[in-house]
Amino acid sequence: MPYPVFKDNREFINALKANNDLVTIEQEVDWDLEMGAIVRRVCERKSASPYFKKIRDYPGFEALGAPLATYKRLAIAMGMKPDAFVPEISNEYVKRTTGDPIKSILLDKKKAPCKENIWTGKDADLFKLPGPMVHDGDGGRYLATWHFVVSKDLETQAVNWGMYRQMVFDEKTMVGPVLPFSDMGKMFYGKYVPKNKPMPFATVIGCDPLAGVAACAPSPIPEDEFTGMLMGAPVELVKCETCDLEVPAHAEIIIEGEVIPNLLIEEAPFGEYTGYRTSPREPRTVYRIKAITFRNNPILTVSNMGVPTDEGQLLRSFSLGLEMRKLLESQGIPITGVFMLPESTHHMVVVGVKPIYSNIASQIANLVFGSKLSPWFHMVIVVDEETDIYNKDDVIHALATKCHPIRGIRKYEQSVGTPLYPFADPEDRKWSRGAQILFDCTFPLHWPKSDLPIKVSFNNVYPKEIQEKVLQNWKNYGFKD
Amino acid sequence: MAKKEYDTFVLTDLALVAEDKETEMIVRDLMPADRRYKYRSAYVFGMVSKDESKYPDRLWVRLGRGQLQEKPWSIKVIKEVNKIPEG
Ligand SMILES: Cc1cc2nc3c(=O)[nH]c(=O)nc-3n(C[C@H](O)[C@H](O)[C@H](O)COP(=O)(O)O)c2cc1C
Numbered sequence: 001m002p003y004p005v006f007k008d009n010r011e012f013i014n015a016l017k018a019n020n021d022l023v024t025i026e027q028e029v030d031w032d033l034e035m036g037a038i039v040r041r042v043c044e045r046k047s048a049s050p051y052f053k054k055i056r057d058y059p060g061f062e063a064l065g066a067p068l069a070t071y072k073r074l075a076i077a078m079g080m081k082p083d084a085f086v087p088e089i090s091n092e093y094v095k096r097t098t099g100d101p102i103k104s105i106l107l108d109k110k111k112a113p114c115k116e117n118i119w120t121g122k123d124a125d126l127f128k129l130p131g132p133m134v135h136d137g138d139g140g141r142y143l144a145t146w147h148f149v150v151s152k153d154l155e156t157q158a159v160n161w162g163m164y165r166q167m168v169f170d171e172k173t174m175v176g177p178v179l180p181f182s183d184m185g186k187m188f189y190g191k192y193v194p195k196n197k198p199m200p201f202a203t204v205i206g207c208d209p210l211a212g213v214a215a216c217a218p219s220p221i222p223e224d225e226f227t228g229m230l231m232g233a234p235v236e237l238v239k240c241e242t243c244d245l246e247v248p249a250h251a252e253i254i255i256e257g258e259v260i261p262n263l264l265i266e267e268a269p270f271g272e273y274t275g276y277r278t279s280p281r282e283p284r285t286v287y288r289i290k291a292i293t294f295r296n297n298p299i300l301t302v303s304n305m306g307v308p309t310d311e312g313q314l315l316r317s318f319s320l321g322l323e324m325r326k327l328l329e330s331q332g333i334p335i336t337g338v339f340m341l342p343e344s345t346h347h348m349v350v351v352g353v354k355p356i357y358s359n360i361a362s363q364i365a366n367l368v369f370g371s372k373l374s375p376w377f378h379m380v381i382v383v384d385e386e387t388d389i390y391n392k393d394d395v396i397h398a399l400a401t402k403c404h405p406i407r408g409i410r411k412y413e414q415s416v417g418t419p420l421y422p423f424a425d426p427e428d429r430k431w432s433r434g435a436q437i438l439f440d441c442t443f444p445l446h447w448p449k450s451d452l453p454i455k456v457s458f459n460n461v462y463p464k465e466i467q468e469k470v471l472q473n474w475k476n477y478g479f480k481d
Numbered sequence: 482m483a484k485k486e487y488d489t490f491v492l493t494d495l496a497l498v499a500e501d502k503e504t505e506m507i508v509r510d511l512m513p514a515d516r517r518y519k520y521r522s523a524y525v526f527g528m529v530s531k532d533e534s535k536y537p538d539r540l541w542v543r544l545g546r547g548q549l550q551e552k553p554w555s556i557k558v559i560k561e562v563n564k565i566p567e568g
Contacts, residue, residue, distance in 0.1 A: 032519065057517045127517045137547025139490065140509070141520050169522045173565055263565065266490070266507055269547045277546045281490050288565065 003079035005210075005231045008113070008250035009299055012077060012209045013051060013064060019082045021048045021073060028054040031141075036134040039065035039304035046070055046309065058130035063300040067146060068209060068311040074318065077209035078230070086390055087337070093230070093322055101221050102228030104235040104246070112238035112249035119292040120241065125171045126289065129253065134304055135271040139281055140167040142270065143174065143255075146301040146311065147205040148215030148223070150245050151184050151259070154191040154199070159246075160184055161223035163216040166203060166287060167267050174203075174255075174287040175267040177279065180432060181375055181416060188259055188285070198258035200243035201287060206252025206301050211235065216312070217319035218373050224248075242290040252298040257289035272420050273316070274345045275307035279419035279429060308343045317346040320376060324349060324368050333364060339389040340377065348379040350389040353442070361440035362410060369436050375416040378436040386455050387441070401453075402441040412436040486511040487556060488541035488549075495542070495550070500530050503559065508540070526559040 006012040016022040029035050029052050038050050043066055050065040068074055075084040078092060109115050119128070131143035144166035152159050160183045166174040178185045192199040204211070214227040221229070224246075228234045237246040242256045264283030271277050303311050321340030328335045328351070336352035351364050361382035368380060383389065387398040403409065417424060417434020424434065443452060454460070458467065487508040491498060503526055510521045530536055536555035543549050 127515075127521065133520060135547075137543065137549065139547070140522060168520075171521070260566070265565075269490075269545065281492060281545050286565065 003232060005079060005233055006077065006208050007236070008208050009064065009067070009206045009252060009301065012067070013049075013299070015076050016049055016051075016073065019072075019076055021070075021076065021082070022051050023048045024051045024053060026053050028056055030056040031058065031130045031132045032056075033133050033136055035063065035065065035132045035302060036304055039302055040135070040306055042066045043069050043304055043310045044307060049073065055130045060297055061130045061300065062297060063130065063132075063302050064206070065302045066304065066311065067301050068212065068315060069303075069309055070314070073209075074213070074314065077213065086339070090318070090322055090325075090337075090339075093318070094325065096232065097219065097221070097226060097229050098326065099229060101225035102232075102234050104224045104228060104237045106246065107236045107238050107249045109238055112236075113295045114238065114247065114249055114251045114254050115293050116296045117294050117298075118241060120290065124289055124292045126168045126174065126255075126292075127171055129292065130300060131168050132300075132302055134302070135277075135306070137277065138167075138270050139266070139268045140169065140175075142166065143168050143300075144176075144203050144205060145305070146212060146303040147203055148207065148212070149184060150202040150204060150247055151187060151199055152245060153187050154195070154197065159222055159224065160187060161204075161211070161215045161227075163212075164285075165270065167270070169265055169267075169286075172257075172289050173265070174289065175265045175284050176287070177267065177419070178259075178285040179375070179418060181372075188261075192259070193261045196261050198260055198288075200240075200245055201257060201259050202240050202243070202245045202247045203255040203287075204247050204251045204253075205255070206299050207248050208250060211248055211251075212301070212311075213315055213319070216315055218323050218376075219319070220372075240291075241293060251295075253292065253294040253300065255289050256291040256293070257287055260286045260288055271304070271306050273305045273310065273312040274347075274420055274422050276422045278422045280426070282430070308345065313345050314342045316376065317342040317344070320346055320373055321349055323373055324351075324371075327371055327373075328364060328367060331367060333360070333367070335364070336385055337389050341392065341395075343392075344377075344379070347377050348381065349377055350381045350383060350387075350395050352383055352385065352387065352389045355384050355442040355445065358445050361438060361442055365410065365412070365436075365438035369412050369415065374436070375418050375432065375434065378415070378417070378421070378434055379439065380436070381439045381441060383441045384443075386460075398441040399439055402443060403439045407444075408440045410438040410440070412438070485538040486541065487538060487558070488543055490543050490545065490547075492545050498529065498531075501528055501535075503528055505562065508556070508558070511541070524562045524564050526562060528557045528559070530555050 052063040131141035166176040210230040238249040267284035269277040317340035325338040334354040340349040415434040419429040536557040540554045540556035
């Protein structure tokens with residue numbers, strides 16, 4: 001194995017503990033708001049992951065909060081140094097996910113921990129799982145906040161893993177938004193619904209950390225193989241009890257059932273990744289359950305969407321930005337890097353470029369706004385090599401000084417959007433309509449060289465020998481930093 | 482018998498909610514006998530009143546983004562309706 005791999009969430013919990021990034025909470029915690037409030041505060045303070053050992057009303061169940069809400073935890077999940085820098089983690093992600101996909105392998109049910117307990121019939125009751133009330137005012141208890149849903153295409157048999165939130169409605173029913181442009185949306189609404197066929201699904205809760213990363217990444221590679229690539233080893237799957245889907249054998253909890261065609265039930269409101277409760281309570285996709293299988297003492301994973309930074313914002317920013325990087329590189333655009341800011345709730349991406357021809361920023365924006373990735377973000381900032389794309393101060397400086405308020409801004413109307421955009425009109429949210437904008441922070445190529453503003457920074461306006469002298473003497477001058 | 486408590490999300494103007502008329506709505510049970518079932522949703526036929534004391538049970542009202550209204554209403558749940566086909 002080229003790097004340490006966590007085959008399940010339990011090994012990952014041990015690694016978090018070993019890296020002082022876990023707080024084990026032995027005291028009983030209430031699933032009704034208290035657990036959510038703890039996870040929320042953890043996200044806002046970038047604290048260690050809370051590991052809940054005792055959940056009120058649910059003896060025997062445990063939960064892990066905010067499993068991947070920081071780059072440190074992402075680095076640990078990738079088997080890298082916990083203090084790896086974002087560009088290092090990004091390069092590693094791109095490297096691992098541009099090789100050959102790694103096919104999963106099928107385990108015998110007897111060897112699959114997720115089959116240690118099997119509930120079917122009346123026993124398969126969603127209220128027997130400690131689904132938290134995540135935020136006060138949510139439309140229901142969200143059992144699935146850090147998880148993924150497995151489904152199979154009716155015609156091609158292609159398998160999709162995607163993270164689509166699920167709210168408990170009653171003992172047997174969950175509801176959630178499956179956006180029409182998502183892979184599962186196209187599968188279910190495009191193929192099963194017209195034939196009035198229920199679509200088998202399996203919700204996987206408490207998977208290994210990299211499967212979670214893969215499930216919310218917008219990659220065209222089947223997510224189980226993508227997980228294998230991130231891990232450097234095949235994922236071990238096992239057959240479901242009630243359908244022919246396969247799920248990760250080492251996951252904590254599996255909920256099996258069918259997505260019901262031509263029936264919608266009200267879902268939401270829910271505290272969302274934008275940091276608001278925005279998308280309307282409205283009729284959404286219905287999941288009817290048939291079986292629940294789980295490990296002994298199962299550990300639920302709980303994310304808490306809200307103001308930055310939660311794992312949705314961090315990982316979606318990470319993978320959306322890097323899939324954009326792959327797209328732009330595949331087209332030969334001379335970019336120097338792509339970084340999506342998690343604090344922008346993955347709405348704002350910074351693209352570094354060598355501006356060797358005119359209007360290169362427009363070409364970048366046209367490509368990324370025209371791609372499958374585009375409904376999820378609406379601001380592209382293009383900067384030249386002078387700006388460090390990972391440094392927020394530097395990016396703000398470039399935006400405020402190099403972007404012409406008229407020439408530098410290009411608006412894109414009538415785009416695909418999501419119902420979650422807080423700035424969108426209620427009618428636009430309902431129809432997933434959006435708008436997008438480019439901020440071109442490169443100076444025009446036709447300006448005479450003598451008219452080009454020169455960046456006044458330590459690195460830029462002093463000769464090398466002076467810089468070195470100052471750096472060498474810094475402590476001698478009396479500075480402590 | 483102690484009052485039961487429910488809540489519901491009202492997505493229209495509160496003034497448009499019909500009182501004292503059998504209406505189909507979704508309510509959430511806030512006081513189930515087994516606490517694990519708190520927030521279970523159900524389609525019910527019921528009658529509501531903005532007068533807190535008119536019907537036997539209490540009904541809290543939330544708006545579309547979860548905003549809890551200060552004053553509860555009252556409700557009489559007539560029956561639960563199953564809208565979801567058996568799997
Ligand atoms: C925590 C979390 C919750 C999400 N919930 C939803 C959801 O309810 N509906 C949806 O369509 N997408 C949701 N997404 C976004 C999808 O996971 C994302 O688009 C993912 O790439 C699925 O990919 P695919 O549809 O392209 O396969 C969520 C993402 C995260 C991180």
